Amino acid sequence: DIQMTQSPASLSASLEEIVTITCQASQDIGNYLSWYQQKPGKSPQLLIHSATSLADGVPSRFSGSRSGTQYSLKINRLQVEDTGIYYCLQHYSAPLTFGSGTKLEIK
Amino acid sequence: EVQLVESGGGLVQPGRSLKLSCAASGFTFSDYNMAWVRQAPTKGLEWVASISYGGSNTHYGDSVKGRFTISRDNAKSTLYLQMDSLRSEDTATYYCARHHNNYYFDYWGQGVMVTVSS
Numbered sequence: 001d002i003q004m005t006q007s008p009a010s011l012s013a014s015l016e017e018i019v020t021i022t023c024q025a026s027q028d029i030g031n032y033l034s035w036y037q038q039k040p041g042k043s044p045q046l047l048i049h050s051a052t053s054l055a056d057g058v059p060s061r062f063s064g065s066r067s068g069t070q071y072s073l074k075i076n077r078l079q080v081e082d083t084g085i086y087y088c089l090q091h092y093s094a095p096l097t098f099g100s101g102t103k104l105e106i107k
Numbered sequence: 108e109v110q111l112v113e114s115g116g117g118l119v120q121p122g123r124s125l126k127l128s129c130a131a132s133g134f135t136f137s138d139y140n141m142a143w144v145r146q147a148p149t150k151g152l153e154w155v156a157s158i159s160y161g162g163s164n165t166h167y168g169d170s171v172k173g174r175f176t177i178s179r180d181n182a183k184s185t186l187y188l189q190m191d192s193l194r195s196e197d198t199a200t201y202y203c204a205r206h207h208n209n210y211y212f213d214y215w216g217q218g219v220m221v222t223v224s225s
Contacts (some may be wrong), residue, residue, distance in 0.1 A: 032211075034212070035212035036152075036212075038152075041216055043119075043202055043215040043216060044152065044202070044212075044215055044219055045215070046211065046212065046213050046214075049207065049211045049213070055185075055213070066221060075225050076111075087151065087152055089152075089154075089211065089212070091210040094157070094166040095166070095168050095169065096142075096154040096157070097154065098151060098152040098153065098154065100151050100217075101151045101152075107220065
């Protein structure tokens with residue numbers, strides 16, 4: 001099974017700050033990596049697919065990148081509504097595996 | 108507008124069975140692979156199972172293999188999850204999700220809670 005190691009587990013940042021969340025895959029998954037945001041009591045929402053492509057309707061301050069088997073989600077100019085838990089997902093092969101999540105709070 | 112609405116959750120005793128449903132609308136259901144993803148209380152997301160658009164191919168996570176069965180009725184635009192031999196560790200919110208052609212999840216339902224307890 002492919003393991004996704006996500007860091008940090010939690011993050012507290014100020015408004016307008018830039019934050020970065022990373023996921024390290026245990027093997028090559030190509031661009032089969034997506035990012036999701038989950039707000040309290042809500043279902044997850046797609047942010048980024050194919051490692052770097054912004055999902056429809058997602059603000060452009062969100063971006064994804066890839067360096068080998070390391071994937072990053074960057075949020076520019078952090079806003080209050082960005083509070084939540086962020087997950088990566090590898091969909092290269094079954095079993096599909098999520099990262100453990102990053103809880104983002106606004107200071 | 109794509110909508111996925113889960114139902115069938117509730118409280119069930121260990122060892123018993125439960126069947127979840129997910130009613131889909133706003134898209135051609137038979138064109139898409141579908142999946143179930145769960146989230147135990149205060150925990151992260153766990154993929155449970157996926158099914159191909161025609162229903163002929165299924166995949167399961169190791170923790171549910173042999174106990175859960177994913178199925179679909181394309182005529183009714185409905186996805187199912189039959190859960191047998193339930194355990195306390197199956198307690199979770201279960202989400203129905205649509206696979207994009209590249210297999211990521213582009214739409215999710217609101218979730219349905221399943222509690223396994225005596």
